[in-house]
Amino acid sequence: MSMLQLSIDPNQPTPLVEQIVQAVRHQVDDRILRPGMRLPPIRKLAQTQQVSRFTVVEAYDRLVALGYLHSKRGSGFYIAPQRAATIRKPDPVITEQAVDVAWLMRQALDDSPDILKASAGWLPQEWLDQDGLRRHLRSLGRRADARVTGYGTPAGYLPLRQQLQIRLAEFGIGAPPEQIMLTHGATQALDIASRHLIKPGDTVFVDDPGYFNFFGNLRLLGAKLVGVPRGLDGPDADALESLLETHKPKVFFTHSVLHNPTCADLSAATAFRVLQLAAKYDFLVIEDDTYADMHPGTVTRLANLDQLDRVIYVGSFSKTLSNSLRVGFLAARPDLIAQFTDVKTLTAVSTSEFTEQLVYQMLTDGHYRKYVERLHGRLDEHRDVTLRMTERVGLQVFHEPKCGLFLWARAPHIEDSAPLASRAAESRIMLAPGKVFRPQMQASPWIRLNVTFGKEPRLERFLDEALAKA
Numbered sequence: 312m313s314m315l316q317l318s319i320d321p322n323q324p325t326p327l328v329e330q331i332v333q334a335v336r337h338q339v340d341d342r343i344l345r346p347g348m349r350l351p352p353i354r355k356l357a358q359t360q361q362v363s364r365f366t367v368v369e370a371y372d373r374l375v376a377l378g379y380l381h382s383k384r385g386s387g388f389y390i391a392p393q394r395a396a397t398i399r400k401p402d403p404v405i406t407e408q409a410v411d412v413a414w415l416m417r418q419a420l421d422d423s424p425d426i427l428k429a430s431a432g433w434l435p436q437e438w439l440d441q442d443g444l445r446r447h448l449r450s451l452g453r454r455a456d457a458r459v460t461g462y463g464t465p466a467g468y469l470p471l472r473q474q475l476q477i478r479l480a481e482f483g484i485g486a487p488p489e490q491i492m493l494t495h496g497a498t499q500a501l502d503i504a505s506r507h508l509i510k511p512g513d514t515v516f517v518d519d520p521g522y523f524n525f526f527g528n529l530r531l532l533g534a535k536l537v538g539v540p541r542g543l544d545g546p547d548a549d550a551l552e553s554l555l556e557t558h559k560p561k562v563f564f565t566h567s568v569l570h571n572p573t574c575a576d577l578s579a580a581t582a583f584r585v586l587q588l589a590a591k592y593d594f595l596v597i598e599d600d601t602y603a604d605m606h607p608g609t610v611t612r613l614a615n616l617d618q619l620d621r622v623i624y625v626g627s628f629s630k631t632l633s634n635s636l637r638v639g640f641l642a643a644r645p646d647l648i649a650q651f652t653d654v655k656t657l658t659a660v661s662t663s664e665f666t667e668q669l670v671y672q673m674l675t676d677g678h679y680r681k682y683v684e685r686l687h688g689r690l691d692e693h694r695d696v697t698l699r700m701t702e703r704v705g706l707q708v709f710h711e712p713k714c715g716l717f718l719w720a721r722a723p724h725i726e727d728s729a730p731l732a733s734r735a736a737e738s739r740i741m742l743a744p745g746k747v748f749r750p751q752m753q754a755s756p757w758i759r760l761n762v763t764f765g766k767e768p769r770l771e772r773f774l775d776e777a778l779a780k781a
Contacts, residue, residue, distance in 0.1 A: 318334075434630065435764075439634075484642065490619060513533075589621045605630070625639065
C-alpha cells in the first residue's frame with residue numbers, strides 16, 4: 312500500500328477533486344510516492360476523507376490522464392513510472408532573426424516568464440478579466456441551453472450576431488444579422504476574406520506601416536503587396552491615388568481606429584477620399600477594427616460612411632476579453648457574406664458556439680461595458696507613464712494618442728531600429744522594429760511599444776543604455 316498523505320478541506324475554494332489531484336502530484340514529484348505503489352481503493356479513500364466515491368473516481372481518472380497513475384483491472388490504481396524531468400533551456404537568441412516576423416510572433420506567444428514582451432500586440436494576461444470569465448463560464452455551464460457538444464451554425468450564434476447589429480449601429484454602421492458572420496478571431500476573418508478575394512499574383516494595397524502578421528498571410532496566398540504611406544490622419548490619399556495610376560489592386564487592407572502600430576485615427580476628410588478612389592478604381596476595402604473597444608470616443612470609420620457597399624468590416628473581442636476565446640466577426644454586403652460563409656464552412660466547418668454564447672452573455676448582462684470602462688482608465692495611466700519614460704530615454708513619438716495600446720517611437724539618431732531589436736533579444740526583451748511593419752521589410756527607425764509595459768524598470772534601463780551607445 313502507498314504512503315499517501317491526504318487532508319481534504321471542504322471549506323477551501325479549491326474543488327475537492329483538485330485537492331486530491333494536487334496532493335498526489337506533489338507527493339509523486341517529491342518522490343514520497345514511488346512508481347509501483349498502490350493507492351487506496353476508491354471506496355476506502357472516500358470513507359476516510361468523507362467525500363463521495365464519484366469525487367475519488369474523477370480524481371483518479373484525471374491522474375491517469377496526467378500520467379501519474381495507471382490502473383490494473385481488478386487490482387486498483389498504482390503510481391506510474393515517471394519520465395525523467397526535462398529542464399527547458401531558453402531558446403538561443405539568433406540576433407539576425409530578431410527582426411523576422413515569424414520569430415517575433417513566436418517570442419510574443421512564448422510563455423517563458425523571463426521574456427519582457429514590450430512590443431506585444433495585446434494586453435498582458437493579468438490585465439484581462441479572468442475572474443469575470445470564470446464566473447460567466449460557470450453560469451453558462453449551468454444553463455440547459457448551453458451548446459457544449461455540437462457544431463455551431465455556419466454563420467455563428469444568432470443571438471450574438473443580433474447583439475453585434477446593435478453594437479455596430481452605435482458606430483453608425485447598418486448591418487442586420489444576415490450580413491454578419493462570426494469567426495475564430497479577427498485573424499480568421501481576414502484569412503477568409505483573403506482566400507476568397509485574392510488569387511496568386513493579385514495586387515493588394517496595405518498600410519505602410521501596417522499589421523505585420525497579416526502581411527505574411529498575404530504572401531502565403533501569393534499576393535503582391537504594395538504599401539500605402541500612413542500619416543497621422545490615415546492613408547496618404549495623394550500617394551494612394553498616385554499608386555492607383557500604376558497598380559490595380561483587388562483589395563486595400565487598412566485600419567481606421569487606433570491604427571496598428573501608430574495608434575492614430577482616420578480623419579473624415581481622408582476617409583471620403585479613400586472611398587471616392589475605391590469607387591473610381593473599383594477595389595474593395597477591408598477595414599480592420601480589432602482595437603475598437605479600446606477607443607472610448609466617436610471616430611470616423613470607413614464602414615460608417617460606406618455602409619458596407621465596398622467596405623468589409625472586421626472586429627474582434629480577443630484583444631479585450633481573452634486571447635483564448637478567439638471570437639471575431641465579419642460584416643459585409645449580402646453577396647459577399649454568403650460567399651465568405653461558404654469559405655468558412657469548407658475550411659473550418661464552424662466556430663465554437665459555446666464561446667460565442669459566453670461572449671453574448673458577457674455583452675448582454677452589462678459586465679463587458681463596465682470592464683472596458685475600467686480598462687480605459689488603466690491604459691490612460693500607463694500611457695502617461697510610458698510617454699514620460701520615452702522622453703527620459705530620448706525617444707520621439709509619432710504622436711501622443713489619447714487612448715489605445717501602442718506608442719510608435721524612434722530615436723532621432725537611428726535610421727534602422729533592427730539592431731536595437733537584436734540587442735533587446737539578447738536581453739530577453741521583445742521589441743518589434745519598424746521594418747517588420749513595412750510590406751517589403753524596408754529599413755525603419757521606428758519601434759512599437761505596448762504601453763502596459765511602460766512601468767517596467769528593465770525596459771527603461773535597456774533603452775537608456777542601448778540608445779546611449781547607438
